[in-house]
Amino acid sequence: MTGRRLVFHSRAPIEDNETAKEEPPCPPPRIIRVAPVMLAMLLPLASTRAAGDADAAGWPAKTVTLIVPSAPGGAADLTARTFAQYLGQRTGQTVVVEDRPGAGGIVGTQAASKAAADGYTYLLSTNSTHSANQFLYKSLPYDAQKDFVQVGLFGTFGSVGIVAPDAPYRNVPELVEYARKHPGEVFFGYYSSSSQVPAELFKARAGIEINGAAYKNITQIITDLRGKQIGFAFVDYLTAMGQIQGKGLRPIAVSAAAPNPAWPDVPTMATYYPGYAVAGWLGLSAPAGTPPAIVQKMNEHMRAALADAETVRKFRELGLQPESMDVAQFDAFVKEDTARWKEWVDIAGLKPR
Numbered sequence: 001m002t003g004r005r006l007v008f009h010s011r012a013p014i015e016d017n018e019t020a021k022e023e024p025p026c027p028p029p030r031i032i033r034v035a036p037v038m039l040a041m042l043l044p045l046a047s048t049r050a051a052g053d054a055d056a057a058g059w060p061a062k063t064v065t066l067i068v069p070s071a072p073g074g075a076a077d078l079t080a081r082t083f084a085q086y087l088g089q090r091t092g093q094t095v096v097v098e099d100r101p102g103a104g105g106i107v108g109t110q111a112a113s114k115a116a117a118d119g120y121t122y123l124l125s126t127n128s129t130h131s132a133n134q135f136l137y138k139s140l141p142y143d144a145q146k147d148f149v150q151v152g153l154f155g156t157f158g159s160v161g162i163v164a165p166d167a168p169y170r171n172v173p174e175l176v177e178y179a180r181k182h183p184g185e186v187f188f189g190y191y192s193s194s195s196q197v198p199a200e201l202f203k204a205r206a207g208i209e210i211n212g213a214a215y216k217n218i219t220q221i222i223t224d225l226r227g228k229q230i231g232f233a234f235v236d237y238l239t240a241m242g243q244i245q246g247k248g249l250r251p252i253a254v255s256a257a258a259p260n261p262a263w264p265d266v267p268t269m270a271t272y273y274p275g276y277a278v279a280g281w282l283g284l285s286a287p288a289g290t291p292p293a294i295v296q297k298m299n300e301h302m303r304a305a306l307a308d309a310e311t312v313r314k315f316r317e318l319g320l321q322p323e324s325m326d327v328a329q330f331d332a333f334v335k336e337d338t339a340r341w342k343e344w345v346d347i348a349g350l351k352p353r
Contacts, residue, residue, distance in 0.1 A: 056293035059119055060093045066284075067115075068124045069108025070192070071101040071217040075238040075318050079154055079282050080124045082314045086305045101217060104192055105129040106140060113147040117287040119294035122151065125285040130334050132193035132341040138352040144285075144338075150331040151284040151295055152302040155320040158256025158279050159194050159234040160266065161202075162249040164226055172253050172272050175232060176206045183209040186231040189221035190214060193341065194280040198234040198255040198269070200348035205273040225249065236280075237262070237319025255279070260319070278344060281337065282320065283330060299327050 064087065066080045077099055084095035100108035105128045112123035123129070130144040142148075161172070169175040179186045190196035190212055203210050213230055215221050218239050224230050226248060234255060241262065243249040251266045257277040259268060269276040284302060286295055305311045306324040315322045325333060 056119075056291060056297050059294050059297055060091055062120060063094045063096055064091075065096045065098055065115075065121045066124055067108050067112045067121065068097060068099045069101065069105035069112075069126070069129055070099070071219070072099045074218060075157065075236045075320070076124050076126060076282055078238065078318050079315065079320060082311060082318070083154065083302070083305055086308065086311050087301055090301060090304065104133060104136070106133065106137070106142075109133075109144075110141045112285070113142040113287060115287050117289035117291075119286070119290050119298070121287065122298070123148065123285045125150070125283050125334075126192075126194075127280040127337060127341065128193040130285065131338045132197065132345065134338070135342050135345040136193060136196075136350060136352060144334070147288050148285040149288055149290055149292075149295055150334050151286050151327065152299040153281060153283040153323055153325045153330050153333060154302070154306070155315060155322040156279050156281045157194075157237060157319050157321060158254050158260065159198055159236055160240045160244075160251050160255070160260065160263070161198070161232055161234050161253045161269070162225065162240055162243065162251055163232045164228055165247060165250050167228070167231065167250070170250065170252070172202075172267075172269070175252065176208055179206075179208040179210050184211065186210040187213050187229075189224060189230045189233040191216065191218050191221060194236065194278075195221075195234045197341070197344050197348055197350070198278045199232075200350055201276060201278060201344060202269065202273075204348050205276060222249070241319065262319075281333075283334075295327060299330075 066084055068077050068080045070076045077097065080097045084097050088095045100111050102108070105126060109123060109129040112121060115121035125148070130148070134140060134144065163169065163175070169178045188199040188210060190199060191214070196212060199212060210231070218235055221230070221233050221235065222239070222243060225233055232252070237260060240249065240251065244251050244263065251263055253267050253269045253271070254260050254263070255269055255278040257268065257270060257279070259266060284298065286298070303324045303326070306322050312322050
């Protein structure tokens with residue numbers, strides 16, 4: 001039995017010339033009566049913990065699955081694949097990346113929440129799935145806190161506002177001026193909270209009348225942006241990088257607090273609207289009930305990956321700013337980020353749909 005020790009003391013013998021004092025009556029053996037009950041309660045817990053530790057000792061013993069709640073080829077998908085390659089080499093086990101896009105990450109997140117909590121299925125969690133969606137939708141088929149245990153962080157990222165190269169505006173002030181001259185005619189595309197909220201905050205701060213158009217994936221946004229079906233969009237750095245380098249799209253501003261090193265001349269939105277800063281993140285979460293020892297072990301693998309120079313290089317190429325956290329730190333980070341996204345959604349004036 002843990003948490004309590006029974007200690008036995010010897011009593012010195014009474015000398016012949018010492019008057020023996022009457023021993024006080026023994027207290028009722030309450031502890032003795034309760035002990036079997038306590039043991040009955042604690043033993044299953046101890047057995048469960050021991051089983052979890054035993055599972056962790058041999059983990060992973062089979063294929064590990066990483067569920068990505070977005071389409072193949074995006075930053076989340078490639079981040080998962082980069083880590084899967086590292087984890088597979090480190091453990092000698094197969095690591096599968098399973099893309100389940102749809103409904104702003106809800107489809108894949110729901111699937112992960114209902115997976116077996118055995119340490120072999122994880123969600124590539126994001127600011128959309130775990131921070132913002134609860135404020136953007138009236139109801140979700142999962143609870144980001146109750147249905148998951150947070151495992152660890154891969155890193156943070158910003159988004160970049162992009163327009164067609166021959167658009168009638170080449171920067172943020174020109175876009176604002178155009179929108180004021182053509183109220184209600186400018187549309188922006190979005191597919192997640194990281195692409196919707198920056199645009200909505202811009203709309204609120206600039207005081208312009210523009211409209212959002214929801215898309216299933218970022219590929220469709222890029223196609224319509226180049227075809228001038230929409231006026232602009234905020235997209236992740238990875239998606240924008242190839243388009244910008246190939247001159248297919250023009251960057252006008254980044255949503256993060258600092259410029260992206262890849263485009264040092266592209267201003268931040270805070271340049272025009274002080275205090276404006278929106279950033280996203282990518283991490284891993286597991287179904288609630290996953291053994292803590294296995295969660296800890298996966299976190300250790302994540303932190304090892306973030307200490308590996310080659311893996312970090314790949315993450316940076318995806319537009320990710322690598323950042324390592326232990327389990328407790330990441331759990332606190334997600335809670336704090338949830339409060340930030342609530343504030344951003346409120347400022348943007350968005351109503352749950």
